[in-house]
Amino acid sequence: MKNILKLTLGLLTIGLMGCEPEFENAVTDEGFYSSGTADFSRFVSVGNSLTAGYADNALYITGQQNSYPNIMAQQFEFVGGGDFTQPLMNDNLGGLLLNGTQIANNRLVLSIDGEGNGTPVILEGQPTTDVINGPTGPFNNMGIPGAKSFHLVAPGYGNVAGILNGTSNPYFARIATSESASIIGDAMTLNPTFFSLWIGNNDILAYATSGGTGIDQTGNLDPTTYGPGDITDPNVFAAVYSQELDAMTAGGAKGVVANIPNVTSIPFFTTVPARSIPLDAPTAAAVNAQFGLYNTQVLPGLVAVGVISAEEAALRMINFEAGTNYPIITDDSLTDVSAILQGPPFNLPEAIAQLLGQLRQANDTDLVVLIAASELGTVPDPGNPSGVIGVSIPLEDRLVLTATEHGFVANATLAYNASIQGLAATKGLAFVDANAALQQVSSGGIGYDGGVLTSTFGTGGAFSLDGVHLTPRGYAYVANLFIDAINAEFDATIPKVNIGDYGTITPANN
Amino acid sequence: MKKAFLFSILILGTAVMQAGGYRISIQGQKALAMGHTGVAVLNSSELVFFNPAGLVHLENRFNISAGVSGVFSNVAYQNESTGANTMTDSPMGTPLNFYASYKATDWLAVGLGVYTPYGSSVEYEDDWAGSHLVNNIDLQAIYIQPTVSVKITDKFSVGGGPIYVTGSVNFNRNLNRTLTDLEGNRSEVTIDATGVSSWGWTASTMFRVTNNLTVGANYRSEIILDAEDGDADFENIPNTPLAPFEDTTFNASLPLPAEMTVGLSYSCEKWLFAFDFNRAFWNVYESLDIDFANPDIPDSKNIRNYKNASTYRFGVQYAATDMFTLRAGYYFDESPVQDGYFAPETPRNDSNGYTAGLTLNVTDRLGIDASFLYLHFKEVDASYDFYTENGQSVPFRGTYKSNAFAPGLGLTYKL
Numbered sequence: 001m002k003n004i005l006k007l008t009l010g011l012l013t014i015g016l017m018g019c020e021p022e023f024e025n026a027v028t029d030e031g032f033y034s035s036g037t038a039d040f041s042r043f044v045s046v047g048n049s050l051t052a053g054y055a056d057n058a059l060y061i062t063g064q065q066n067s068y069p070n071i072m073a074q075q076f077e078f079v080g081g082g083d084f085t086q087p088l089m090n091d092n093l094g095g096l097l098l099n100g101t102q103i104a105n106n107r108l109v110l111s112i113d114g115e116g117n118g119t120p121v122i123l124e125g126q127p128t129t130d131v132i133n134g135p136t137g138p139f140n141n142m143g144i145p146g147a148k149s150f151h152l153v154a155p156g157y158g159n160v161a162g163i164l165n166g167t168s169n170p171y172f173a174r175i176a177t178s179e180s181a182s183i184i185g186d187a188m189t190l191n192p193t194f195f196s197l198w199i200g201n202n203d204i205l206a207y208a209t210s211g212g213t214g215i216d217q218t219g220n221l222d223p224t225t226y227g228p229g230d231i232t233d234p235n236v237f238a239a240v241y242s243q244e245l246d247a248m249t250a251g252g253a254k255g256v257v258a259n260i261p262n263v264t265s266i267p268f269f270t271t272v273p274a275r276s277i278p279l280d281a282p283t284a285a286a287v288n289a290q291f292g293l294y295n296t297q298v299l300p301g302l303v304a305v306g307v308i309s310a311e312e313a314a315l316r317m318i319n320f321e322a323g324t325n326y327p328i329i330t331d332d333s334l335t336d337v338s339a340i341l342q343g344p345p346f347n348l349p350e351a352i353a354q355l356l357g358q359l360r361q362a363n364d365t366d367l368v369v370l371i372a373a374s375e376l377g378t379v380p381d382p383g384n385p386s387g388v389i390g391v392s393i394p395l396e397d398r399l400v401l402t403a404t405e406h407g408f409v410a411n412a413t414l415a416y417n418a419s420i421q422g423l424a425a426t427k428g429l430a431f432v433d434a435n436a437a438l439q440q441v442s443s444g445g446i447g448y449d450g451g452v453l454t455s456t457f458g459t460g461g462a463f464s465l466d467g468v469h470l471t472p473r474g475y476a477y478v479a480n481l482f483i484d485a486i487n488a489e490f491d492a493t494i495p496k497v498n499i500g501d502y503g504t505i506t507p508a509n510n
Numbered sequence: 511m512k513k514a515f516l517f518s519i520l521i522l523g524t525a526v527m528q529a530g531g532y533r534i535s536i537q538g539q540k541a542l543a544m545g546h547t548g549v550a551v552l553n554s555s556e557l558v559f560f561n562p563a564g565l566v567h568l569e570n571r572f573n574i575s576a577g578v579s580g581v582f583s584n585v586a587y588q589n590e591s592t593g594a595n596t597m598t599d600s601p602m603g604t605p606l607n608f609y610a611s612y613k614a615t616d617w618l619a620v621g622l623g624v625y626t627p628y629g630s631s632v633e634y635e636d637d638w639a640g641s642h643l644v645n646n647i648d649l650q651a652i653y654i655q656p657t658v659s660v661k662i663t664d665k666f667s668v669g670g671g672p673i674y675v676t677g678s679v680n681f682n683r684n685l686n687r688t689l690t691d692l693e694g695n696r697s698e699v700t701i702d703a704t705g706v707s708s709w710g711w712t713a714s715t716m717f718r719v720t721n722n723l724t725v726g727a728n729y730r731s732e733i734i735l736d737a738e739d740g741d742a743d744f745e746n747i748p749n750t751p752l753a754p755f756e757d758t759t760f761n762a763s764l765p766l767p768a769e770m771t772v773g774l775s776y777s778c779e780k781w782l783f784a785f786d787f788n789r790a791f792w793n794v795y796e797s798l799d800i801d802f803a804n805p806d807i808p809d810s811k812n813i814r815n816y817k818n819a820s821t822y823r824f825g826v827q828y829a830a831t832d833m834f835t836l837r838a839g840y841y842f843d844e845s846p847v848q849d850g851y852f853a854p855e856t857p858r859n860d861s862n863g864y865t866a867g868l869t870l871n872v873t874d875r876l877g878i879d880a881s882f883l884y885l886h887f888k889e890v891d892a893s894y895d896f897y898t899e900n901g902q903s904v905p906f907r908g909t910y911k912s913n914a915f916a917p918g919l920g921l922t923y924k925l
Contacts, residue, residue, distance in 0.1 A: 019913065020584050021584050021585070021887070021911040021913045022586070022911065024889060027589075027590060027593045033593065065694070078593045092692055092694065110750070112750050496591070501688070506748065507750035507753065508692055508748045
C-alpha cells in the first residue's frame with residue numbers, strides 16, 4: 001500500500017512535470033527552419049586566425065567559442081547541423097608555449113588608469129597551452145592563425161621541428177595529425193558535407209602590418225621562396241585557391257567562401273593619424289633650424305649631382321610648424337643617400353648621413369600602423385632628451401605603410417578577390433563579400449538593437465584590441481554575413497544571431 | 511502516510527506565481543475546485559480568506575481547514591528570428607493555507623488564517639537570451655490574519671481583521687547582455703532579502719438574501735513590502751574601474767496589491783452555484799526600483815506599469831452522496847501586464863483556469879479535500895521595451911507559452 005501510494009505520487013509528479021507547454025510551431029521542430037539544398041550534418045571550416053576566433057592578439061578559449069564558424073554551427077543545429085569540435089586552448093590567457101618556452105604573448109586587455117584612460121596591455125599570467133601537448137582531433141574548426149593561402153595545402157606546415165625556423169606553424173603543429181600533414185588534408189578526414197573557406201588575408205596582411213618591409217612577390221610563382229612578410233603572387237593565389245576548392249568539393253560538399261577586406265577597413269591602419277606630432281611655435285622653429293641646411297643645401301645639392309629628382313627632393317623636405325605635424329619617417333622606397341652624404345661635397349658625419357639616408361616627413365597618403373602609437377613622440381634614450389621619435393628620430397619603416405606599399409597591397413587584394421568570386425561562381429558556392437561588408441562597418445557602421453557597430457578602435461565594437469582581428473560581436477556579424485550568403489545560395493532559412501548579445505573588448509586591470 | 515506526503519511538499523516549500531502578476535490564487539481546496547470562488551459560499555473556515563463575514567454563519571462551532579497544492583508551472587520562450595529558445599525549470603510551488611474559526615456566541619465568531627496569496631518562483635536556464643532581465647526569482651509572502659465575524663442581523667454580517675505579512679525575495683540576473691570576467695563568466699547580481707514584514711487589513715460583508723441566495727463582498731488592502739538592507743551580491747565582475755560593482759546592500763519596495771471581490775452563490779437541493787468577480791489593483795506596481803547602498807553602483811530601475819486586472823470565476827458543487835461532494839469550476843484571469851511591459855520574470859498573459867475536485871467525508875467531522883487546477887495560457891508574442899543600453903532602448907522580444915498544473919490535498923475538520 002505504502003509503495004503503491006509512493007509510486008502513484010511519483011508517477012503523478014513526473015507526469016505533471018512532463019506536461020510542458022508546446023508552441024504551435026516550435027523553432028526546435030524539424031522543418032521550422034530549412035537547410036534548403038545544403039546538408040550541414042558535417043560542417044568543416046578552414047581558414048586563418050579569423051576562422052580560429054583569434055582576438056586581442058591571441059587565441060584563447062572564449063575567443064574560440066565566439067569564432068564565426070562556431071556561431072554558424074550553433075545556428076546550423078536548427079537545420080540538421082552536427083557537433084562542431086574546436087581545438088580549444090587550455091586557458092583564457094592565450095599565450096602559447098613550445099616545450100615550456102613561451103613563443104606567443106598572452107591576450108591584450110583594456111587597462112584603465114586613474115584618469116579613466118584606456119590602454120591595451122598584455123594580460124599577466126603563465127600560459128598553459130603547449131604546442132607539444134596539443135589535443136587530438138579531428139576538428140571541425142581548421143582555422144590556423146598565420147596561415148596564408150598556399151599554407152593550407154603545404155605538407156609539413158604542422159611539423160613541430162620547423163616552428164623555430166619559421167617553416168611551420170605552431171597552431172597547426174599543435175593539432176596536426178602527423179609531421180607531414182596539411183591543413184586541408186586534416187580537414188578532409190571529417191568528410192564534410194558543408195565547408196567554409198576564408199583564406200588569403202595573411203597573403204597581404206603580413207606585408208601590410210609590417211609596414212611593407214617585405215617584398216611584393218607578384219611575378220614570382222614559387223611560394224617556397226617567399227619571406228613571411230611578402231605579398232603572395234595573385235596567380236599563385238588563384239592556383240592554390242582553386243586547388244583547395246577542388247579538394248573540399250571532391251566529396252560533393254557544398255560550401256561558402258569569403259573575399260579579403262581592404263586594409264583601409266581595419267583600425268590597425270586607420271587609427272593613428274598621419275599627422276600626430278603636436279609642437280608649439282618655438283619648438284617647431286628649433287626643429288626646423290636643425291633641418292635648415294638639409295632643406296636648403298643638401299637636397300638641392302643631391303638634385304644638382306643627379307642622385308635624386310626634383311620631385312624626390314620636394315618630397316624629402318622637412319618642415320615643422322606650430323600645431324599638429326607629420327612625423328619624420330624612414331621610407332625605403334626613397335633613394336638611399338647615406339653613403340653619398342658621407343663623401344664630398346657633403347662630407348656629413350656618418351650618424352647624420354644615416355639619419356638622412358631615406359628620410360622624409362609623412363603625408364596624408366601614408367598609413368601609420370596602430371602600434372606606432374606607443375612610439376610616436378617618445379624619447380627612447382633617456383640620456384638624449386632631444387631624441388624624440390617622429391621629430392628627431394624617424395619613425396621606422398615597419399610602422400608606416402606608404403602609398404606605394406599600400407598600392408601593392410590594394411592591387412593584390414583586388415586580384416585575389418576577383419579569383420575568389422570567380423571560383424565561387426564556377427563551383428556554385430555561396431559568396432560573402434566581406435570586403436564590402438567591412439567597408440560598410442568602417443564607413444557608416446552597422447546598426448543593431450543596442451547601437452551601431454563600427455571599426456573605431458576600442459569603442460566601435462567590431463575590432464578587438466589588436467586592431468586587426470574581430471571581437472565576438474564582430475565575429476557574430478561575420479557569421480550573419482555567411483548565413484545570409486548560404487540562405488541566398490542554397491534556399492535555406494537558417495536564423496541569424498543578434499549581434500547585441502555578443503561582447504566586445506574585455507576591460508581588465510592587471 | 512498523508513502526513514509524509516504533506517511534509518515532503520513542505521520541505522520543497524516555495525511559491526509559484528500562477529495567476530496574473532505574482533498573485534497565486536490557491537487559498538482553499540474546496541474553493542479552488544470551484545474555480546476559486548468563495549466570497550458568497552458558506553462551506554468551511556476557508557471563509558477566513560474568502561469572506562470573514564461568513565464565519566458566523568457556519569453551522570459548527572469549531573472549524574479547521576488546511577491544505578496545500580503542488581504547483582508545476584512551465585514557461586517556454588522562443589525567438590523566431592534568432593532561434594533562441596528555452597524552457598523554465600522552476601521548482602514545484604507549494605501554496606498552503608490553514609484556517610480555523612470558533613463561534614463564540616450566536617452573533618460572534620473569531621478566526622485565524624495563514625495563507626500565501628503572493629509568490630513567484632521562476633528559474634530560467636542561466637545565461638539564456640533574457641538573462642539580462644532575469645535568471646531566476648523566488649518571491650514568497652506569508653499572510654497571517656486574525657479575524658472576527660459579527661452577525662448584525664440574521665441576514666447581514668460583517669467581518670475582517672488585521673493582516674501581518676512576512677516575506678522574502680531572491681532575484682538573480684546578469685548585469686547586461688555582454689559583460690563577463692576574463693574567463694567568460696557573465697557578470698551577475700543576486701539580491702536577497704528575508705524577514706521583510708508589513709501590516710495590512712481585510713474587511714468584508716455577507717448578505718443572505720434568501721435561504722438559497724447569498725451575496726458577499728471582500729476587500730484586502732494593499733501591502734507594501736519594504737526590503738531594507740538586503741544583500742546585493744555581485745559575481746564575475748572584471749577588475750576594472752569601468753565595472754565598479756562590489757557587494758553592497760539594497761533597499762527596494764514590492765507592492766502586494768489590494769483586491770476587491772464581489773460574488774454570489776445560489777443553492778438548490780444538492781447543487782450550489784457560485785460566481786466571483788475579483789478586481790486586483792495592480793496599478794500600484796509602477797516600477798521595481800532597487801536602490802544600492804554603494805553610491806558608485808547605479809540604481810536599478812525596472813519599469814512595470816501594471817494595470818488593474820479582473821478575474822471572473824464560476825464554480826459548481828454537487829453533493830452526490832453523504833460521503834462524496836463533487837466540484838468543478840472555471841475562471842478567466844486577466845493579466846495586469848501591458849503591451850511592451852512583458853518582463854520574463856512574470857511572463858503572464860491572460861489565462862483560463864479549469865478546476866475540479868471533491869471532498870471525501872471520512873466521518874461526520876473529518877473530510878479530505880482534493881482539487882486540481884489546469885491553467886492554460888495562449889501562446890503570445892510579447893516584448894519588454896524598457897531595458898536600455900547606453901541610453902538606447904533594447905526591447906526583449908519573443909514568443910511565450912506557459913501552463914500550470916496544481917493538484918492539491920486538504921483536510922476539513924469540524925466540531
